[in-house]
Each structure stands twice: as C-alpha cells, then as structure tokens.
Amino acid sequence: MAGADKVLSQFTQTVKEEKKTSGKRLKVGIIGTGWIAEAHIQSYKNMPDVDVVAAADLIPGKAEAFMEEYGVSGVRFYPSHKEMLDNEELDAVSVCTYNRTHAECTIYALEKGVNVLLEKPMTVTLDEAVAIMKAEKKSGKVLSIGFQPRGDANMQYIKRIVESGALGKIYYIQTGGGRRRGIPNSTFIEDKTAGVGALGDIGCYSLDMVLNAIGYPKPLTVSGYLSNYFGTNPLYQRPDRFHTAEENAKRFNVDDFAAAFIRLEGDIILDFRIAWAMHLDTPGDTVILGTKGALRIPSTECWNGTIGGAMTLYSDVAGEQAEQVLPILEDHGPDLFDRKIRSFLDAVINHTPAPVPSSQILYNQAIIDGIAKSAKLGREVEIEIPEI
Numbered sequence: 001m002a003g004a005d006k007v008l009s010q011f012t013q014t015v016k017e018e019k020k021t022s023g024k025r026l027k028v029g030i031i032g033t034g035w036i037a038e039a040h041i042q043s044y045k046n047m048p049d050v051d052v053v054a055a056a057d058l059i060p061g062k063a064e065a066f067m068e069e070y071g072v073s074g075v076r077f078y079p080s081h082k083e084m085l086d087n088e089e090l091d092a093v094s095v096c097t098y099n100r101t102h103a104e105c106t107i108y109a110l111e112k113g114v115n116v117l118l119e120k121p122m123t124v125t126l127d128e129a130v131a132i133m134k135a136e137k138k139s140g141k142v143l144s145i146g147f148q149p150r151g152d153a154n155m156q157y158i159k160r161i162v163e164s165g166a167l168g169k170i171y172y173i174q175t176g177g178g179r180r181r182g183i184p185n186s187t188f189i190e191d192k193t194a195g196v197g198a199l200g201d202i203g204c205y206s207l208d209m210v211l212n213a214i215g216y217p218k219p220l221t222v223s224g225y226l227s228n229y230f231g232t233n234p235l236y237q238r239p240d241r242f243h244t245a246e247e248n249a250k251r252f253n254v255d256d257f258a259a260a261f262i263r264l265e266g267d268i269i270l271d272f273r274i275a276w277a278m279h280l281d282t283p284g285d286t287v288i289l290g291t292k293g294a295l296r297i298p299s300t301e302c303w304n305g306t307i308g309g310a311m312t313l314y315s316d317v318a319g320e321q322a323e324q325v326l327p328i329l330e331d332h333g334p335d336l337f338d339r340k341i342r343s344f345l346d347a348v349i350n351h352t353p354a355p356v357p358s359s360q361i362l363y364n365q366a367i368i369d370g371i372a373k374s375a376k377l378g379r380e381v382e383i384e385i386p387e388i
C-alpha cells in the first residue's frame, strides 16, 4: 500500500469533497513533507481553488521527492519554514512538522500574515500554545488545529447528545483508550522531535472527543502519571528503515502510557488513560455520567476518525432503569481530511472563525502540559493559564 493510502486508509469516509469554487485562488505552502503531509497534499489536490506553490523540509531533497511523488509541479522548495515564509506571498500554510517545531513554524507564519492549519497536538508545552495564541491575536489571521475527527458525524452526535440535555448535568467522564501494541517509530519516539509520546499523539484526540462535547470547560488541577516500560524495551520495539529494534528502544525517551485525574471547571472530573502499548486490549470504554443519564461510547480509536461501535444511553424511563442503543450514523460525506482542509480554507476565504479554534485546544494542551508536569513532580498540580 502506498504511503498516502496508508494514511488515508485510517479513515472510513472515502467520498471526495464536492468541487466548490470560491472565485479566489489560494496560494498554499506546506511546511514539513513527512507522513501526515501526504494526507494534506492529497486533499489540497482535491480543492479546485488551491495552488500548492511552496514546500519546505529540513531534510535536503525530501520536499522535492514528495511533490514529485504526488505529481505536483510548479512548487518552489525551501530548506526550512523560515526561508519559505521570507520569500513567498502565501495565503495559507499547513504546518506538518513534528511537534517540537509546531510553535516556531506557526508563530513565524502568523507574524508574516499567513493563515495556518496546524497539525495536532497543538504544541508540546502550554507556554508554546500561549505564544502561538498571542501571535494569532496580533495577526488577526485564521489558525485552525488539525483534529479531523471533529468532522465525523458520530463524533458530532456525541456533542449533540450532551447538548440535548439527555444526560443532565455532567459530573464525571472517563476517557482515553489505547492500543495493546502500537508504538510508532520515526520522529514520534524522541523527545527532541516529538516532545511528548502517546499522551500528545493519541491522547489529545481522546481529550478532544469529550471536551468538545461538553463545551471545553477550563481545566483546574491535574494529577498525572507517565511511563515508558514498553517503548524502551527492545522486545516491544520494531525495526524501521534506519534503526534496529534495539536502537529504537534506546532512542525512545517519551511516554508510552499516561494516566491522569483532572478537575474541570463546573465540578466535573475527567479520568483519563492512554497507551501506545500495554498488556490489555483496552483500559475501558469512554463513559459520560450525568444527573439524568449516562452515555457509554465503546472503547474507541477515536484518533482514526470515528467511534468504535454503537453507543448506549442509560437513563430512567417512567421510573424504570432503561438502556437505549443509539444508531451508528452513516456518513457519506467527503473524506475527513478533505473536510478539515476545506473548512479551514472556507474560514480563510470568508474571514470566519477557525473550525477548530486555538481557544479550545489551549485547554487540551494545558491538560497535556499539566500531566507532564505533575508526573515529573509526583504530585497534583494547579493548571495556570495566562491571559492572552
């Protein structure tokens, strides 16, 4: 299977975006031409009003080979985001770099007056997320964060259920999930590039699934735990093109498991755990407990775009305990990456708010940052979010 197919095969929707025209052609650049940039370029190619005119990558020749593979011509190439943004007049960029360079690329683009679609997780630290938001505010440009599962009909159904009031006042959420075996390699396993492991890679999606549903209340305190017993053990590592399993185990210096107990504004508890590897199929379903009802979302690889199975709504009906299995919604819309890119472009064209605003994802990042800090200190920490 070709690289890009591998990326896109994770998502269930296959129908392409309807061809819309805005009347304006947008000049787009891609910063970082690695794995996820494959999904971006394929979606940009589906957009009739986009010209991808520039690409940058730190690895010499990588961006050139990438554009050749995707049959995109007329692209100018640069050795980093800086040269690209200094020399191009762009309407928008996709920041598809590893996490450690998200902040510098995004801030530089915003300072140059360029709209940004930034891949998840927003950053590694809360301070970086705050710095990005300050640059965003100053620039007045659109910044959207790349959580494509937001476009999925079943994910949206979770939010609609909460908003319908069927659960009443929500007071407890358990979420997370993970994989029995599923440690990525490449740039994901080293602190100098990824900065954060399973917690940032897939944990950010689990957090977004529930926090978006309940309206992103502010996180207040967190008691977090991180470990990496699997990633650092050659038994659970895989070789890649450049490294043996032993070498990857030595390189591994991020988390492969995270757990946390988080207090949110509104007297809500969030109980969270995520794993790239563990001796268990799942640490449990996602559950949302409310005063009128509860929702069970079967343990889900929500980062792949949708829920893992039919949800169940528990409530009392006429004084009797009842369970209702909710339908899994069929979603025949465009591919999730096409939706993510189209919704970003439409916000740029129409000067409307970002589809996935930084003001929400700031709280997602604050939790990730809080878990890392708490794990290091071995105690609960208060989450302090500066004014932006």
Ligand SMILES: NC(=O)c1ccc[n+]([C@@H]2O[C@H](COP(=O)([O-])OP(=O)(O)OC[C@H]3O[C@@H](n4cnc5c(N)ncnc54)[C@H](O)[C@@H]3O)[C@@H](O)[C@H]2O)c1
Pocket (backbone or CB within 6 Å): 031, 032, 033, 034, 035, 036, 037, 056, 057, 058, 059, 062, 079, 080, 081, 082, 096, 097, 098, 099, 101, 105, 119, 120, 121, 146, 147, 148, 186, 187, 201
């Ligand atoms: N939305 C999704 O479904 C999804 C899936 C996978 C990865 N991601 C995210 O996408 C990001 C990239 O992941 P990946 O797997 O493509 O990583 P990758 O390592 O394959 O690619 C990143 C590329 O960015 C380049 N780069 C880094 N800093 C740069 C800079 N300043 N200027 C130019 N190029 C630079 C690197 O040389 C590398 O080629 C990560 O943040 C990851 O979390 C998102």
